[in-house]
Amino acid sequence: MIASVIVDVPAKQTDRAFEYRVPESMQGLIQRGMRVVVPFGPRKIQGFVVGFPEQSSFKQLKDIEELLDIVPVLNQELLSLGLWLSQETLCYQISAMQVMLPAAMKAKYEKVFDALVPIDDLPQTIIEHMDRNGQLTWKKGTENNLLRDLQTLVTSGEMELRYEVKSKAKKKKERIISLALSCDHAIEVIQSMSARSEKQKKVLHMFLQSENTPLPVKIVKEETGATSATIRTMIDRGFLEESQKEVYRDPFEHREFKRTKSFRLTDEQQQAIDPILDKVDDYSHETFLLHGVTGSGKTEVYLQTIDKVLQQDRQAIMLVPEISLTPQMVERFKGRFGDQVAVMHSGLSVGEKYDEWRKIHRKEVNVVVGARSAIFSPFERLGVIIIDEEHETSYKQEDTPRYHARDVAIERAKRHGCPVILGSATPSLETFARAQKGLYYLLTLSKRMNDQAMPHVSIVDMREELRKGNRSMFSRDLLEQLQLRLEKNEQTVLFLNKRGHSSFIMCRDCGYVMQCPYCEVSMTYHRHSEQMKCHYCGHQDRVPVICPECHSEHIRYFGTGTQKVEEELATLLPQARVIRMDVDTTSRKGSHEKLLAAFGEGQADILLGTQMIAKGLDFPNITLVGVLSADTMLHLPDFRSAEKTFQLLTQVSGRAGRHDKEGEVIIQTYTPEHYSIDLAKSQEFEAFYKHEMIMRKTGQYPPFYYMALITLSHENVLKVVAVCEEITSLIKQKLSSQVIILGPVASPIARIQNRYRYQCLIKYKQEQGLKPLLKSILNDYQSSKKDSITIQIDVQPYMMM
DNA sequence: AGCACGCCGACT
DNA sequence: GTCGGCGTGCTC
Numbered sequence: 001m002i003a004s005v006i007v008d009v010p011a012k013q014t015d016r017a018f019e020y021r022v023p024e025s026m027q028g029l030i031q032r033g034m035r036v037v038v039p040f041g042p043r044k045i046q047g048f049v050v051g052f053p054e055q056s057s058f059k060q061l062k063d064i065e066e067l068l069d070i071v072p073v074l075n076q077e078l079l080s081l082g083l084w085l086s087q088e089t090l091c092y093q094i095s096a097m098q099v100m101l102p103a104a105m106k107a108k109y110e111k112v113f114d115a116l117v118p119i120d121d122l123p124q125t126i127i128e129h130m131d132r133n134g135q136l137t138w139k140k141g142t143e144n145n146l147l148r149d150l151q152t153l154v155t156s157g158e159m160e161l162r163y164e165v166k167s168k169a170k171k172k173k174e175r176i177i178s179l180a181l182s183c184d185h186a187i188e189v190i191q192s193m194s195a196r197s198e199k200q201k202k203v204l205h206m207f208l209q210s211e212n213t214p215l216p217v218k219i220v221k222e223e224t225g226a227t228s229a230t231i232r233t234m235i236d237r238g239f240l241e242e243s244q245k246e247v248y249r250d251p252f253e254h255r256e257f258k259r260t261k262s263f264r265l266t267d268e269q270q271q272a273i274d275p276i277l278d279k280v281d282d283y284s285h286e287t288f289l290l291h292g293v294t295g296s297g298k299t300e301v302y303l304q305t306i307d308k309v310l311q312q313d314r315q316a317i318m319l320v321p322e323i324s325l326t327p328q329m330v331e332r333f334k335g336r337f338g339d340q341v342a343v344m345h346s347g348l349s350v351g352e353k354y355d356e357w358r359k360i361h362r363k364e365v366n367v368v369v370g371a372r373s374a375i376f377s378p379f380e381r382l383g384v385i386i387i388d389e390e391h392e393t394s395y396k397q398e399d400t401p402r403y404h405a406r407d408v409a410i411e412r413a414k415r416h417g418c419p420v421i422l423g424s425a426t427p428s429l430e431t432f433a434r435a436q437k438g439l440y441y442l443l444t445l446s447k448r449m450n451d452q453a454m455p456h457v458s459i460v461d462m463r464e465e466l467r468k469g470n471r472s473m474f475s476r477d478l479l480e481q482l483q484l485r486l487e488k489n490e491q492t493v494l495f496l497n498k499r500g501h502s503s504f505i506m507c508r509d510c511g512y513v514m515q516c517p518y519c520e521v522s523m524t525y526h527r528h529s530e531q532m533k534c535h536y537c538g539h540q541d542r543v544p545v546i547c548p549e550c551h552s553e554h555i556r557y558f559g560t561g562t563q564k565v566e567e568e569l570a571t572l573l574p575q576a577r578v579i580r581m582d583v584d585t586t587s588r589k590g591s592h593e594k595l596l597a598a599f600g601e602g603q604a605d606i607l608l609g610t611q612m613i614a615k616g617l618d619f620p621n622i623t624l625v626g627v628l629s630a631d632t633m634l635h636l637p638d639f640r641s642a643e644k645t646f647q648l649l650t651q652v653s654g655r656a657g658r659h660d661k662e663g664e665v666i667i668q669t670y671t672p673e674h675y676s677i678d679l680a681k682s683q684e685f686e687a688f689y690k691h692e693m694i695m696r697k698t699g700q701y702p703p704f705y706y707m708a709l710i711t712l713s714h715e716n717v718l719k720v721v722a723v724c725e726e727i728t729s730l731i732k733q734k735l736s737s738q739v740i741i742l743g744p745v746a747s748p749i750a751r752i753q754n755r756y757r758y759q760c761l762i763k764y765k766q767e768q769g770l771k772p773l774l775k776s777i778l779n780d781y782q783s784s785k786k787d788s789i790t791i792q793i794d795v796q797p798y799m800m801m
Numbered sequence: 802a803g804c805a806c807g808c809c810g811a812c813t
Numbered sequence: 814g815t816c817g818g819c820g821t822g823c824t825c
Contacts, residue, residue, distance in 0.1 A: 005825080009802050018825040042804065057825050108802095288822040805823085812816075 001027050002056050005038055005047035006093050008107055012782055015092045018047070019056045020064045029360060030064075033072030033079050035105075037065040043163035046107035048097050050079060054767030068167070073361070075236040075378060077415055083409060086466060090774055090793050091401035099401055100376040106352035108166040109493050111138035117158045125149060126159075149793065172351065173244040173671070177216035179207040180241040189239065199226045211309055212244070248355040251348055257334040262307065263300050272443040273301050275307055279419040280383055287410055290423040290434040292445030292682070298423045299329070301445075302386050303336050305421065306367060309383030310340065315366045316417070317377055317385045319405055327593050328618055329388075333369045344370030344377070347592075362470040372397060375405045375412070382416040383410045389469065390422035390431055391647055396798040404553060404796060406431075408626050411790075425685070426647040429696065432689055433703040455625070455656040455663030457681045461628070461672045473568055478626050478666045485624050486576055486605055490661070492624040494569075494608045496562055496631045505532065507547035508554040514544060520750040537753045541714065562608055565628065569606065581609035611648075619653075623663055625656040630669040630677050637748045638800055639701045643675040647686050649680035700740055702796075705763040708774060711747060712781075713790045715757040723789050724758040727777055731762060734773050739764045748801045755790070761800075 004017035020038055022030055030036075030049060038047050039062045046068070075083065078100055083605040098106060113136045115122060126661045129144050130136050136163075153159040166379050179186060186208060190201050202224040207215075220226060232620055234240045265273060272290060279286045292298045307314040320329055322345065333341050342356045342365040359365045360377050368377045372395055375385070387395065387409055395405040406422065413420045421438070422431055448454065460475040470476060485492050505514045514523050518532035523532040523541065532541040547555040562582045569578055579599050581592070592612075599607045600619050607613060633645050649667060656663025669677050679688040697704050697710040710727060714720045724744035731741060743760030764770060774793050781791045 002825095007824085009824085011802055013822085014802080014824075020825060038825080040803095043824095045802095056825080061825060803824095805821105807821085808819100810816105813814100813824080 002053050002061065003030065003036075003049050004051045004053055005036060005064075006050055006097065007038065007040055007047040008094055008098075009040070010092045010094050012092070012779060015094070017050055019053065019058055019061055021061045022052075023063050024186065026064060026067050027600065029070075030067055031072050032076065033074035035068040035073060036064070037068065039065055039167045042730075043109070044165055045109065045163075046165050048074065048094075051483075066165075071361070073378070074386060075380060076375065077380070077412070078378060079449065081412060081415070082378075084405060085401055085408070087771070088407070089401040089795060090771070090778060096401050098371065099397075099403075102354045102357040105167070110164045110166055112162050112164055113134065113138070113141060113154070113159050114162055115159055122153065122158065123149060126153070128149075171246045172249050172355070174247045175217040175241045176214045176245045177217055177220060177235070177240045179204070179212045179241070180238055183212065184237075194254055199224060199230045200239070202226065203234060204239065211554045216793060232515045248359065249352045249468075250357075251343065251352050252330075252334070254346045257338070259333060260335040260336065262304055262331070262336075263297075265300065265304065266282075266297065266447070266449065267300055268445050268447055272445060273304060275441060275443070276301075276305050276384075276419055276421060280305065280312070283417040285414045285417055285419065287413070287420045287422065287434075287440045287619050288439045288443055289431055290421050290426060290443045290445065291427055291432070291435075291685075292301070292423065293448060294425045294650070295448040296425075296445035296451045298388070298445065299332060302388070302423070303332070305384050305386070306337070309418075310337070310366055310713075312383055314381045314383030315379040316368070316383055317374060317379065317409075318367065318369045319374060319385075319395070319409070320369060320371065321389050321394045322371055328595070330369060333367065337367050340365050341367045341369060342377075344368060344374040346371055361410055372405045375408045382412065384421065385413050385420055388423045390424040391426055391428040393644075393798050396796075398799060402794045402797075404798075407796075426650045427685075429689065429692060430703045431695070453654055453662060454683060455665050457653055457667065457683070459677060459681050460666060460668045460670045460717065462668050462670050470562045472570065472572070473565060473628055474572065475604040475668050478668065479572060479626050481664060481666060482573060482576070482582070482606070482626070486573065488623075490623040491599070491602070491604075491619065491621045492611060492626065493622055493652075493655055494565070494606055494626045494628060495613065496565055496608065496610055496628045497630070497648070505544060505555060507550065507552055509552035510547060510555065511546050512549040512551040512555070514541075518754040521754045521764070536749065562610060565608055569608070576606050576607055577604040579604040580607045581607065581613055606686055608750050613655075615650055620661065621640070622656055623661050625652055625663070625665045627652055627665075627667040627669075630667045630680075631674070633669045634671065634674060634676065639696070640697060642674070642692055642695065642797075645674075646676040646692075647679065648681050648712050649700045650685070653680070653683065700763055705740070705765060708762040708764070708770065708798060709759060710743075710762070710774075710777070711759045711792040711794070713752070713757045713792075714788075715755055717756045720756050720758045720789065723781065724760055727781070728760045730777070731760070731773065733761075735764070735767055735769060739767060781788055 001022040002019055003022050004019050007014055007018055032049050032051060034049050036047050036049055038043055044065060074097060080095040082093065087094045115134050119127060119130070126136065126146065126149060129146065141150050150159065154161055181189065184206050190204050193201055203220060203226050206220065206224055217231060220231065231240065235242050248670050276288055290298055290301060302318060303557070306318070309316045309494055318333070330343055342359045344353060344356050348356065360368060360379065368374050387406055390406065398651050413608055430620050431440065434440045458477070460477050462475065465475050480528065505525055505596055506512065516523050516537065516539050518539055519534055519536045521534065521536055523534050525543065528534050530543060532543055544555055546553050551695060562580050566578055566580050569576060581595055598604065602621065627649065630645065630649060633648065634641050653665040656665050660784055667677065667681070671677065675691050676688065679691070696702065712724050714722050721744060728741060728744050738762040741760065742763070744758050747757035747759045778791060778793060781789060
């Protein structure tokens, strides 16, 4: 029996199946989608079984070394999805498989020296560095400068070098004890015990009372006051038995979720859900765009759809942009579906993610709520896939495999015969265009639930403020409203668009801005460490006191970081209690939730933060939302900047007045006439859509064109430019005249970690030969050699940097 | 990705 | 003459 295996070596030359003999012992056990350990050259590596060919053209097949799973970790559907993913995103097959599994399952490799003779016969220098098992790792050997000696020992046959595959996936174990005696016997033992063995008696009584159910050691100790020593003795004397039980790490261990029931849907919601449920009933695929204004009750539509899916004994995936940011969403799902729900997000530890994944794999849950990678949850009978806030850019993975969760969702749903729901108040242009064309089924929720009024949005022209002599970051309007909230004891959210506005150092005399010496970006000033830092390569530097260019002393910290806003707030409104949320204050695990909870409990008047507070914030007492400068995002070199600005402003505005109190939104800007800001004021999505579509058409951008971005980087500028030109002309030659090629041009970030970056952007409508061409370009230019060009291809890129 | 093999320069 | 630099090709 022969198995073909995709090996864990991400390189172009190994991006194919290798064949192995299946040893007798594994036959009847081994299945496609299981992980194995195989010999590969001199080492041992992990691989995935993908098939069982009848015969092999290869003469000298090696045996599979070890079978790592009892149940396949990738089912048939995921295996074929992996192949699709690798073709679609031009990545290696092994990378596609790896991305579908939790990080904990990625194999680790270690080289170990093992003694072949009695350990005492080895030199003392070696012995003293060995571990208990008489092994010495390669790493330790290098650290202690023993490689020479080890080499001699290996050649003389006294030691051997082995390549080990280590699994990082550790299952959490708990020590369990149970009675090793029959109940009658235990009673006898108690009676025969001396009076001094009081603790032991107590333990035995405990087991008799619980009818000898095995109990965790921890519990027994707490209940009886017995110590580890007591229990040890009892085990030694044969009264108790010890075993290990696997337990799940529960990220929500100390949280109670109130059970909730379905709400009655409004007419509008009912009209939206009916066509979805029809598709669920038919086991047929359809992509729905659920376009609903903020507060229109999209979530209830999701919940009731999932309810239906569960009734049919099927499963559901619900994607959210970044779940740790929306504990309220977790709450709603756990509340409705209880322990049927697994939660997957980046805030979990590797082990916690692994445990949540295993709950799905073992069919212990039927619903997954999670971020992007949750789209690969190993369900076998999907009934619906929901993507909330469909327009969010975090659904696109920015490193290989560069997939978009939306595309994967639709591909999976086709295979399972189930609907996809894309929900948003501000759908991406691509999605809305598809809905308009009839490729997606458009569902609209135009009314807010409970007839809440939409918040009142006003725009403040900051140029006008400046003319009036107001040089502060706060317009008079905003300050006035802020004061009003303080008096009324209501809350405010202040939103600062961080991109392009983080604090940098600038010389007021000559305009010098401190740049990273290795990357073409300004360095950011970090207050708490009093250092300059590069966000791309992490390079740190001292804060300059005099300008290195003109030696002026007027060099200072510039820009509007959240810290600076906080300081200004403290001067303007000293009585206000402010909670600041940014990278600095939320870096510790769980601090996010804590800060939000504190704000929810009314411990502060103002919540000040960046992007991260734009989502999922839903507190009744927020009646004012201020956007300090709406246009920082608008000037980024990105054709989606207007779309992103509109989405963000709409999103942020939705935070105000979600309950019975009326909300007020103030947007400060230097370009009030820009359509994305003007239309965000009136929250007219369709008007914005029409305008933006015209811009995209003239600019020849998506959704009118598809795109592919090739980025090259190398230390030598000339080399990058030369290769980029070569590739560009090759593309021009091979593709049709319909194709528009921009490049070679320097990337918006022209240098990172001292490597110059050039790119070539391909815009196309229909191009059969594109994928094969890109694949061959990768093949020709991608190489593992050092000092060679790095090539990166992103199909449908989101970040143009 | 590793690792062995193999071909050239600078050393005891 | 050999040691060691890294460029090339292979791994079932």
